[in-house]
Amino acid sequence: MKCATVAIIGRPSAGKSTLLNTICEMKVSITAATPQTTRNAIRGIYTDGRGQLIFTDTPGYHLSEQTLNKRLQDIARGSLNDSDAVLYLIDATRAPGQEEEAIAAMLATLKKTPVICCINKSDILSEAQIETARSFLVERLPSSPVLVASAKNDEGVDEILIELFKVAPEGDLLYGEDAYTDQPIEFRISEIIREKAISIVTDEIPHAIYVEVADLEYREADNTVWVRAFIIVERETQKGIIVGRGGEGIKKIRIASFKEVKRLFPGRKVNLDLRVKAQPKWRTNSIVLDRILR
Ligand SMILES: Nc1nc2c(ncn2[C@@H]2O[C@H](COP(=O)(O)OP(=O)(O)OP(=O)(O)O)[C@@H](O)[C@H]2O)c(=O)[nH]1
Ligand SMILES: [Mg+2]
Structure with missing residues (x-):
């Protein structure tokens, strides 16, 4: 049996919460068209015959000096340390820019934690946008696989689970088979x-x-x-x-x-x-x- 904690990291509005809800088949984390929706480390739990993945949805990583934003950055960074694996989500409809560089650089410093990259919103991406995002990721995180998915349409999501179970350590389930979140x-x-x-x-x-x-x-x-x-x-x-x-x-x-x-x-x-x-x-x-x- 495998069991892993997985932090979902990415810029605001990359689709992290949408992906978590698709994986858990339940509204675990709220979503919105406006950025910076998630403000807490929100756990969503996925269990099947292979084992259990305990995801932490995090606040979108946004570079800003405002008090609230700095606290949100701390929450996102903190959940990296507690995780067996990182799922790095990119919204390739937007150019990478400084913020994406900061996230990729932060993930590149993780020595022991495997990072799985995923280009999200494939339903609205052109081939060129996918390739630009892919090159960005391959260059900065050469040892990470790069997947393409649509969190919204549940496309490519099974492949994400396959990659995560590949890197998940052996272990007993931490939550019951029917659990999908632990939020009060x-x-x-x-x-x-x-x-x-x-x-x-x-x-x-x-x-x-x-x-x-x-x-x-x-x-x-x-x-x-x-x-x-x-x-x-x-x-x-x-x-x-x-x-x-x-x-x-x-x-x-x-x-x-x-x-x-x-x-x-x-x-x-x-x-x-x-x-x-x-x-x-x-x-x-x-x-x-x-x-x-x-
Ligand atoms: N077209 C398309 N839209 C998506 C997809 N995934 C998410 N979205 C949309 O992107 C917007 C942001 O989604 P969220 O899931 O709230 O994004 P988030 O990364 O959790 O954002 P923060 O919590 O602000 O960091 C919403 O309008 C979603 O409907 C996708 O695969 N395709
Ligand atoms: Mg969110």
Whole structure:
């Protein structure tokens, strides 16, 4: 039996979370069209006859001096050290640039950990784009295999698993065969809500959002789970945008969140109370960051 921990690394929006969800056949990690969606080291577990792969989805590696971004970089780097293998995902629709160079250089210094490279978004790539990305990878990480896949369309994903099992060490399963994540339920709820909130706003607002589940209570009497959560933004104007005209925005977020949160509590009723508040400068507040970037 094989068992390995695998860090998924790449630039923001490379498709890391999408790939993890495809592999686990479950929404384990939220995704968005806007970059810098993932903020935590999120585990997703895949098990089959060959053994178990315990993936860590990481925040997209983004070069920036802002406090929040530096913390996100630390999370991504930290998960490299804890892993038996690294899955390096490239979005070849964009030119490599400085950020990709920084990631490739960081991975090239890993002496013992095998790195599997994967060019993602094959469904929208030209041959020329694939070849450019391939040369970039072969030059910088000569001992790594380079695969091509579409995380979104589940193409080339089996090949990724084959390569990972090749380098995985022998070992007993660390999680039960049916496990697909180890995230606490409050965290999963807050992420679902954040995904829905991000999906209705644009520009810089997605980065100004975090979500906190204030209460989670199961009431036996009516078999209902009561959830009270806050969407927190930085400014009153952003709050207005989330709430929307006549409450349209928050209503949309609530309905979309409710559908997914309900799936986390099969056979139970769910009551979701959602509010918005502004908390200036939370992105530089270390107390908030310590709490949400576990
Ligand atoms: N066409 C296409 N789009 C993809 C593919 N994989 C992911 N995407 C899209 O790329 C965008 C970013 O996907 P995510 O999975 O959130 O990317 P990520 O690497 O986790 O991003 P961060 O968490 O911000 O680092 C989303 O709009 C996805 O739908 C793919 O294989 N093909
Ligand atoms: Mg992500």
